Amino acid sequence: MSRKFERPVTAQAAVLKELRRRITRGEVLPGQAIRQEVLASELGVSRLPVREALVVLQSERLVDYTQHKGYVVAVLDEDDLAQTYELRKILEGVAVDQAIGRLTDEDIAQMRTILDEMLHVDPSASKSERIEANRAFHFTLFSASANNRLISLLNQLWDTCDRYRALYYPEKSAVDKVSGHRSIIEAAEARDGERLKELLTERREWAFAEALRVVHAHNERALAAIASPE
Secondary structure, three states, X not given: OOOOOOOOOOHHHHHHHHHHHHHHOOOOXXXXXXXXXXHHHHHOOOHHHHHHHHHHHHHOOOEEEEOOOEEEEOOOOHXXXXXXXXXXXXXXXXXXXXXXXXXXXXXXXXXXXXXXXXXXXXXXXXXXXHHHHHHHHHHHXXXXXXXXXHHHHHHHHHHHHHHHHOOOOOOHHHHHHHHOHHHHHHHHHOXXXXXXXHHHHHHHHHHHHHHHHHHHHHHHHHHHHHHOOO
């Protein structure tokens, strides 16, 4: 009897997943140096898979490399942020168009379950866990498109956005007020693609404004530090 071959997870893939998670969840801050030897020791791997993972993250613009500092978490950049949200607008619109005819009652039930978990989250839950739940909610909708390449591109764009989101994401009590998750579910139930795109646009505009605020505050602090060195 034949069995499906399962490729083992490589050290590079494991390091990449963990480092991407730390960056997108705000556990490693913009501008912070990534010490390869320290990270390798912490994760119990050699420096090679760490270096390979950093090359991938550099291609995704999550880290930068300079000759004197080595690898650092990419700084917050207003132009990059604007371009990312513009691409999200286009691709999320395509995802909704492709998903609306394939969306099942089970998909909508899953969105309801995730929202219920978000609204009744354990007080001890971290901001990272709440951000992950928000992402799962939206990707339940997007994944109904059954377009794997599109979902892969959206995941990469959301990785970029999540590193900003980690710095402004609202507390539990505000989550439904600011994001309109219930309205998204209602539009999904009605199979109203245009309304879904309107609601997602409202969410992106709010998120973009909050992310810009974070960028401006970060840049002002950086300039102040340069002007007034200790």
